[in-house]
Amino acid sequence: MSAIPDSQTQPIIRLEDIERTYHMGAETIHALHGVSLTMERNEYTAVMGPSGSGKSTMMNVIGCLDTPTAGNYWLNGQLVSAMNDRQLAGARNRDIGFVFQTFNLLARMTALHNVEVPLIYAGVKRKERQARARQALDTVGLADRMLHRPSEMSGGQRQRVAIARALVTEPSILLADEPTGNLDSSTGAEIMRLFDILHEAGNTIIVVTHEPYIADHARRVIRLSDGQITSDGPSGEME
Amino acid sequence: MLLGETLLIALQSIRCNLFRASLTMLGIIIGVAAVITMVALGTGARAAIDEQMAALGGNILSISSSHWFNRGVARDQDTLTTDDAHALAIESEYFDGVVPEIDARQQVEYGNRNLISTILGTTPNYEEVHLFEVAIGRMFNESDDSARRRVAVLGSEIPGMLETDASSIVGRKIQIRSISFDVIGVLESKGSSGWRNPDDDIWIPLSTAQFRVTGNKLVENISVKVRDGVAIELAMVDIERILRREHGILPGADNDFSIMNRKQFLDSRQEATEVFTYLLAGIAGVSLVVGGIGIMNIMLVTVTERTREIGIRKAMGATKGNIMLQFLVEAMTLCLLGGGLGLALGAGASYFAAEFAGWQTQISFASVVMAFTFSAAVGLVFGIWPAKRAAGLDPIDALRYE
Numbered sequence A: 001m002s003a004i005p006d007s008q009t010q011p012i013i014r015l016e017d018i019e020r021t022y023h024m025g026a027e028t029i030h031a032l033h034g035v036s037l038t039m040e041r042n043e044y045t046a047v048m049g050p051s052g053s054g055k056s057t058m059m060n061v062i063g064c065l066d067t068p069t070a071g072n073y074w075l076n077g078q079l080v081s082a083m084n085d086r087q088l089a090g091a092r093n094r095d096i097g098f099v100f101q102t103f104n105l106l107a108r109m110t111a112l113h114n115v116e117v118p119l120i121y122a123g124v125k126r127k128e129r130q131a132r133a134r135q136a137l138d139t140v141g142l143a144d145r146m147l148h149r150p151s152e153m154s155g156g157q158r159q160r161v162a163i164a165r166a167l168v169t170e171p172s173i174l175l176a177d178e179p180t181g182n183l184d185s186s187t188g189a190e191i192m193r194l195f196d197i198l199h200e201a202g203n204t205i206i207v208v209t210h211e212p213y214i215a216d217h218a219r220r221v222i223r224l225s226d227g228q229i230t231s232d233g234p235s236g237e238m239e
Numbered sequence B: 001m002l003l004g005e006t007l008l009i010a011l012q013s014i015r016c017n018l019f020r021a022s023l024t025m026l027g028i029i030i031g032v033a034a035v036i037t038m039v040a041l042g043t044g045a046r047a048a049i050d051e052q053m054a055a056l057g058g059n060i061l062s063i064s065s066s067h068w069f070n071r072g073v074a075r076d077q078d079t080l081t082t083d084d085a086h087a088l089a090i091e092s093e094y095f096d097g098v099v100p101e102i103d104a105r106q107q108v109e110y111g112n113r114n115l116i117s118t119i120l121g122t123t124p125n126y127e128e129v130h131l132f133e134v135a136i137g138r139m140f141n142e143s144d145d146s147a148r149r150r151v152a153v154l155g156s157e158i159p160g161m162l163e164t165d166a167s168s169i170v171g172r173k174i175q176i177r178s179i180s181f182d183v184i185g186v187l188e189s190k191g192s193s194g195w196r197n198p199d200d201d202i203w204i205p206l207s208t209a210q211f212r213v214t215g216n217k218l219v220e221n222i223s224v225k226v227r228d229g230v231a232i233e234l235a236m237v238d239i240e241r242i243l244r245r246e247h248g249i250l251p252g253a254d255n256d257f258s259i260m261n262r263k264q265f266l267d268s269r270q271e272a273t274e275v276f277t278y279l280l281a282g283i284a285g286v287s288l289v290v291g292g293i294g295i296m297n298i299m300l301v302t303v304t305e306r307t308r309e310i311g312i313r314k315a316m317g318a319t320k321g322n323i324m325l326q327f328l329v330e331a332m333t334l335c336l337l338g339g340g341l342g343l344a345l346g347a348g349a350s351y352f353a354a355e356f357a358g359w360q361t362q363i364s365f366a367s368v369v370m371a372f373t374f375s376a377a378v379g380l381v382f383g384i385w386p387a388k389r390a391a392g393l394d395p396i397d398a399l400r401y402e
Ligand SMILES: Nc1ncnc2c1ncn2[C@@H]1O[C@H](COP(=O)(O)OP(=O)(O)OP(=O)(O)O)[C@@H](O)[C@H]1O
Pocket: A022, A024, A029, A030, A031, A049, A050, A051, A052, A053, A054, A055, A056, A057, A058, A101, B400
């Protein structure tokens, strides 16, 4: 490591021997088992692998939502395990946009309010907040569903609310855990085009997916199996 | 983040979960209302007795010719006379006033109106000993009494019952038992003393009453005001000595009169009321606890949902402080709102108890504070404690919480 870490020259994400284990009675489950990787600014990466291979777990660690059992994680050159609550909240709020596999929307709030939530914690004033939330919902094609609650929307619509919420703060890193899992192919393609645009704008994108055609949008594909990286290389390079 | 923004989130959260919020508040409302009403009843009952004590005006002993509660069946045993009253007044230095009294229910007429009232024949010092004030006109005096004048002084409610008013009836004539009396005064209201209301009595001089009505020297009752600083027991012994001699009772024989100490009687009632107040407060306390358990229950049931919400908010960039503030504001809002409504409900119930059941009630500040504090504490503890725990988790653990 260089003596003075400079966030511009540091990799945006660096994982070193990350372990995430769960203890189920006597049994120990290694959700992540010695994962090391580096991601540069403006990389577009797809994460693939069978169900239960640790994809979501890795995304949660990268998104500062989960604490690894062992190993080090630097975000923008900063050691995440050394960050305090305020810094972590700031990273989740400003640096990272996270699209959950299970959406995780506030059930009793409207789509608009759900999208506003990250802006509230960013301290954006009410008027601007609503305008930006509307804009984001419009972008994912939900202009006509702003005042619906999650229970009043289809799975695909909920997924798009979750995407709008991740995009609304204009984060430099977008983490999407199967963002098109519930979408028909044309809406899915629409969302992927949106990701392409964000990538061109200089954002770093990591997408978990099972679909090879989605992985094709990415420049880099990481394959996981039983919590370990089995391959890491440019996309199109199928074994 | 601004406090105003947090307040908004909290209020929005309450609005989005209106049903749950109302259930939570219901526990607080019922608890607070119960405590306030119950304690108001107890405090009111005590205050009523305090008033009666004050109205009594010092230590008054009441002598009657038989024990007071079998007065009705003991009519033929009447033994007290005007002479007894004289003897008491002259012989003992322990008394500030001796007031003999006869009473009878009689028909009273004024113009074409009539009513049945208690006519009290007594001496002019009745007013002073029993702390009555004259509102209009005057009390009868010694010369009215010795001359057996037909003059009457009315209780404050009598003019109204005769469909007139105090100032117009003074100087006019009323008929008592068809005998004409001059109304010379109307007294100030004294208020009900518990078992009877002196405001609808009529007073006439004792001699007039004996001459016109009973035709003998018997009286029903003699009130004695004990001089300040004199022990009640000493006064009672003196009364006994004088009356036994007057009545010629042999040593060893029973008294043919009884002496009642109303202050002592009220004191014991006061004690009973105190017990009653604690009992009511206890019952209310139980309902407060039940309300508290209700709050607890709802809070605990929603912990799963709230924990997920906290997970989401943290994942979106909320700090621990943001979360705690939101839940604090939410719990406070519910408690204050519920407490306020409970206070209003309790005050309303107390008012209705006073208005329609005729119980005296008095809302006590301590009960308001107590009820509020308890509900707020329950709401805060069970609203904030799970929130505090969830806010300390990794977002992903909060999201998975079940
Ligand atoms: N909270 C937990 N407790 C115990 N084991 C867990 C927990 N979370 C995840 N695991 C285990 O960790 C492993 C990896 O889970 P993860 O969710 O990362 O898989 P995934 O690759 O995202 O799968 P999918 O494609 O089905 O979403 C799984 O075997 C899972 O059983």
